Amino acid sequence: MSTDSVKGSASYCPFIEKTYGRPIGEWQQLVRTRLPAKHLDLVAMLKADLGRGHGHANAIVAHVFSDHQR
Template structure:
């Protein structure tokens, strides 16, 4: 393990889980259910259907899509 702080989209995950009441794995599952939609369509879906803020939605989508790589 490393003591370096988490960077990138994952740095938002603790506040996303606290604010929206679901673990990141559930948010990622929601994103995956809407694939193969494009990045910004997925961000809009999280914002419109789940009330997520733009930065938080972008972080979840970016991290989820990067994992598919």
């Protein structure tokens, strides 16, 4: 799948995987285990506990929330 056709938070997935060397599904599952929680609380957890950058942490949480609302 080309990142050109992917929109929103999902477009960050290939970059997150490359940067941190782990599949995006692992990060998403970690976030899911913390639900229910507020978006910004989950972003803060990824940043503080795991050293993720704000943009990547936000994209991971946003992607989980978009899947969770379907």
